[in-house]
Amino acid sequence: MEHLVRVQNERDRRTLAWLRGYVGDAAIEAAAQRYAGPAKPYLSTVCRLLGVTAPQFDRPRPRVASATAEQSLATIRQILAARRGRRPPKSEALQRP
Template sequence: MEHLIRVQNDYDRQVLAWLRARMGDAALQSAAGRLAGARKPYLSTICRSLGIRPPTRREFARETARTHSAVGDQYLARIRAILAAPAGAAR
């Protein structure tokens, strides 16, 4: 999708992934096609044309932190299970 839309940084990549999940590739391709002139349209222009306000950087950071916490909790639960098992059962 980056071949159709100007993506300049990690935040833009997160917004693009969010838009693809929310709107679908076909809608983004259509919007990019309508807005494309001599250059690729900016992601913010695509969002405005679709009437969508993307999550802020802070909201993306919160979601990432929740994901990291969930993964960490899974690893800790697995470690606790290994440590709680009898010595011969772990091998």
């Protein structure tokens, strides 16, 4: 199938494998032949021609705490705590003249 569509990376390979299982080789071939562009179509174009949306194969990135991020969060918390201390309770705020 790679001779019919552009496959540029591992994500494209996974998408093509999924697409082959989902719609079959014949449908992919027919969509690639319907494409009127000057070169092989991208997989996203083939999916659009077939009316399907490929799943996202991106791996979730692990969350890594950093000293800078922790310091920034601590500063934000201090600012918010200080603002809460200065504001009047909601009932007083509604009774403005």
